[in-house]
Amino acid sequence: MESWGTHGTLAKHYRKGVWGTWDMLRLLLSDRNAWKQLIKLDPVTGLDPEGIKLRASEGFTGAEYILPGYWIWAKVIENLSAIGYDSNTMYMASYDWRLALGHLEVRDQYFSRLKTHIESMKQASGQKAVVIGHSMGSTVLYYFLKWVESDEGGKGGDQWVEDHVEHLINIGGALLGAPKVLATLLTGENHDILSMGKIALNLFERFLCRGERLEIFRNWASAACMLPKGGNLIWGDMNGAPDDDLENPISKSLGQVISFSPDHSSNKKHNDDIQPNTLLNYTVDSAMRLFETSASPEYLNVLHNNYSFGISTSKKEIKANDNIPRTWNNPLEASLPKAPSMKVYCLYGIGIPTERGYIFAPNDPKKDKYRNEETCNARGDIQNTAGETTDMPLFVDTAATESDMDIKKGFRFTNGDRTIPLMSNGYMCAPSGGWMKHADLYNPGHSQVIGREYQDVESKGPAKNRGAPTTAKHVEILGNADLLLDLLKIASNRSETVTQRIYSNIDAIAQRIPIEHHD
Template sequence: MSFLRRRFGGGGGGGGGGGDDSDISTPVLSREPSPGPDGKRPANLRLITAEQLQTLKKKGQHKKRRNVWVFGLGGLFGLLMAGFFASNNDMIDLKSLEGVNLESIMEALPDNFISSAQQLQKTERDAVNYDSFAVGLHAQKQGIKARHPVIMIPGVISTGLESWGTEETSRQYFRKRLWGSWTMMRALVLDKAQWKRHIMLDKDTGLDPPGVKLRAAQGFDAADFFITGYWIWNKILENLATIGYDPGNAFTAAYDWRMSYMNYEIRDQYFTRLKSHIEVAVRVSDKKVVLLSHSMGSQVLYYFLHWVEAEGYGNGGPSWVDENIDSWINISGCMLGALKDMPAVLSGEMKDTAQLNAFAVYGLERFLSRYERAEIFRAMPGLSSMLPLGGNAVWGDETGAPDDAPGQNVTYGPFIRFRNANSTMTQKNITVDDSLPFLFRNTEPWFKKMIQTSYSHGVAHTTKHVEDNQLLPAKWVNPLETRLPLAPNLKIYCFYGIGKDTERAYYYRSDDDPLSGLNVTLDTMYTQDNVDHGVVMGEGDGTVNLLSSGYMCTKGWKMKRYNPAGVKVTTFEMKHEPDRFSPRGGPNTGMSCPHCRFFLIHREL
C-alpha cells in the first residue's frame, strides 16, 4: 500500500516527553465542581483522565503532521506542473526523474495523467512545427533570395509587454511578461489586483501609472508567440530565414499597443527609432525597405507615414517615403477600424464572450466581470484607435449599408440595436455615426477626452480638406481624412480574408443588475438567422470586417484626393478554406493571423 494511503499512527515513545507521562501521578479529584469566574460551573466543562488528555494531544500532533505533508506534496506537484507549462524548454522534464523514486506520487495521480500530459506536449509541438519552413523551401527552390531589408510591425495585443518596475510590488515581475506569456496567466489568476494595476494605463495621462513601468518586448521574441504553442509571427520568421533573412536584414518594430499613437513618441520615441531603423537598413543594404504590417499595425504604419514627413515631428519632408520605402505589405489591416472594439469598451463584451454557455459565463463573471473587462479596455486607449472610422458614409444607416447582400431582409446599417424600445436607454437603434456619442454617455469623462483628443472618425470630401488634415496629428490614423504619401514609386499590397463570419452589428438591452456598474449589456438571448447570441454576423476574416480591410485598397486609394501621387495598390482577397485537421485553419484559411496567409501571400507576390 502506498505511503500516501497509510495512517500515520503513533508508535511508542512519542515526542515532547510524552513517554514519561504514565509515571506522573494524578491528584485526587475533588467531588465539588470547579467554579467559573462568576462562581458557577461552565456548561461545557468536562472532566477527563490524564491518559485521555495525552491521547487527544497525540491525535492533534498527528493531524498537523498530515496537513504539513499534504501541503508539501501539493506544493511539489504544483511546481512540477508550473515547470511543465512554463515554456518549450521545460523547467522540469518528467523523463529526467526516472531515477527518482516517485512511485508513491504516481500512485496518487489519475491513471491517465502521464499519458495526457505527454499528449498535450505532443499536440503543442505539432502545432509549433505545423508547415514549418515549407513556404521558404518552396521559394528557395525557385531561386528566390533575400533582397530588400524587411521590417515587421505586429498587430494589436500580439506584442509581449514586460515589467521593468523596481518598486516592491513590481519586483516579483521584473523583466517578466505581464502580457503574452504564462506569467500573465499566473498573475491574472493569483494576483489579479496587481496585474490590473500594471496593465492599465493612467486615466489622465495615458502613460504609466505611478510606480509601474511596462514596456514592449523587443526583438523577434516580442511577437513570434503569444503564449507557448500559439504562434503569431514565428512561421513568417522561419520562412524568411530559409531564403536568407536574419537579424541583419530583418527587424521587428514592436510597440506598446495600449497607448494612443502620439504617446508612442512621447514615452518611447517609437517613431523616431523606426525612422532610424529604416534609414540605417537602406544605408547598409543600398536597397529600399519593405514594410510588413498586420491588423492594428497597419494603422500604426499609416500614422507613421504622416509623422515621418511632418515638419516639427519626423521632419523627413515629402520625399522621405519615396526615397526609403519600396513596398508596404498590408496583411489584414483594419484601416477603417474593427467593429468589435465598440462592445469591448462599451460593456466589456464581444462575440467570444457572448457565445459562452451559462456555466462559462458565470465563471468568467466571477473571475473577471464585464465591468472589469470594460475598465481594462478603456484604460488602453490604443485599442480605441480601432473604433469604426467613416461613420454612416461607410457603414450605412437605417435605409441600407454598402455590404447588404441582395435580398437581405434586414440591413446592416443599425449598428447598436434594441429589441425593447421602452427603456429610456433604448429608445431607438443606433448607427455608427450615433454610436460614439452613445459610448461617451455611458463611459467616464476621462475616456471621452482621451479619444476625442487622440483620434478622428470623419470623412474628408474635398482635396483641400484632405491637405489641411495633413497637419493635424489626430487625423493621421484615418485614411478617409488624409492621403497617402507623395511617393509615386511606392507599392502597396493588400492581403485580407473573406468568407468567414465576422461581427457586424449588435443587439443590446438595459443592464438590470445594480452591481454590474454598466448601463447596457449584449442581448445574448437573441439568436435568429444571422444573429448569434446578440451578435449580427457579416462578411470578413473573422476579426476584421470586409469594409474595413478592403474599402481603401479597392476603392478609397483609387481616388485622386486620397492618392494624388498614384501609388500602385494591388489587392488579394483570400477565401476562407480551412483545413479541418488544423487547429489554426491551415495555410488556406481566411483568418486574421499573419502566417495563416503566408503561403498565399508568397504565391501571389
C-alpha cells in the same frame, strides 16, 4: 509586455511577463488586483502610472508567439529566413499596444527608432524597405508614414517615404476600424467572449467581469484607434448601408449597428421604467455619441486629443490634416504619402461570419453572479422615440437569433475574416475604393494599389495547426500558405506576380459609397 518597475509592492514582478506569457496567467490567478494595477495606464496622462513601467518585449521574441506554442509572426519570420533574411535584414517593430499612437513617440520614441532602423537598413543594403503591418499594426504603420514626413513629427520631408519604402503591406489591416471595438467599449462584451463555453465564460467572469473589462479597455487609449472611421457615409444609416445584402429583402440595414430586441428586452421586473419597443436604434455616428456619454472625461480627453474618425472630401482639408496628428490614424482624413513608386497591398481573409451589428437588451437573463452590479455593469444613456433619455445597463441579447437576417445570439454577421468586416479590410484597396477611384483625395502620388483576398478553407489538420495553412481567419492568416508565398514573392523582388485577386463583392460595395470631391 514586461514589467520594469523596481520600487514599491509591485517590484517583485520585475522583468516578469504581464501579458502574453504564463507569468500573466499565474499573476491573474494569484493576484488579480496586482495584475490590473500593472496593466493599466494613468487615466489622465495616458502614460505610465507613478512607480509602474510596462514595456513591449523587444525583437522577434516580442511577436513570434503569445503564450507558448500560439504563434503570431513566427511562420512569417521562418519563411522569410528560408529565402535569406535574418536579424541583420529584418526588424520587428514591437510596440506597447496600450498607448495612444502619439504617445508611442512621446514615451518610447517608437517612430524615431523605426525611422532610424529603416534608414540604416537602406544605407547598409542599398535597397528600400518592405514594411508589413497586421491588424492594428497597419494603423500604427499608416500613422508612421504620416509622422515621418511631417514637420510635426519625424521631419523627413515629402520624399522620405518615396526614398525609403518599396512596398506597404496591410495584412488584415483594419484600416477603417471595426464595429466590434465600438461594442466592446460600450458593453465589455464581444463575440469572442460570449462564444466561450458556459464553464469557460463563468470562470472568465470570476476573474474579470464585464465592468472590470470595460474599465481596462477604456484605460488603453490604443483600442480607440480601431473605432469605425468614416461615419454613416461608410457604415450606413437607418435606410441602408453600402454592404447590405441586397438579395435579402427582409434583412434590416446593417447601418443599424445597434438595435434593441422587443422580444427579449421587455422584462419589466428588472427595469420598470424602460419601454424597449420605443428605444431608438443606433447608427455608427449615434453609437459613437452614446459611447461618449458613458466614458469618463479623462478618457474622452485622451480620445479627442489623439484620434479622429470622420471623412474629408476636399484636397484643402486633407492637406491641412498633414499638420494635425490626431487625423493620421484615418486614411479617409489623411492621405497616403506622395510615393508614386511605392506599391500598396491589402491582403485579407474573407468567407467567415464577422460581427457587424448588435442586438442589445437592458437586462441580462444570466445576471452576473460573481461581482456586485455597480462593479460589473456597463451602462449607457439610451434615448427613446419621445426624446427622453434613460440610464440603463447594456447587454448583448444572447437570446436574439434570426437566421434569415444573419443574427445569432445577439450578433449580426457579415462577410469578413471573423474579426474585421470586409468593408474595413477591403475598401481602401478596392478598384472603386478610397486609394484607387478617389486617389486624387487619398492617394495623391497615385501609388499602385493591389487588393488580394484569401478565401477561408477549413482544415482537418491537428489542433496545434490552428487551421493553417488554408485558414483566412484574422490572426491565423499569418500561417496561410498562399499568403506566405505572396509575401516571399514581394520580399524577393517578384512583386509583379502578386496581382489583384477579388472574390467578394467589395467593389460593388465601394461603388455604393457616394464620396463627392470638393475643392
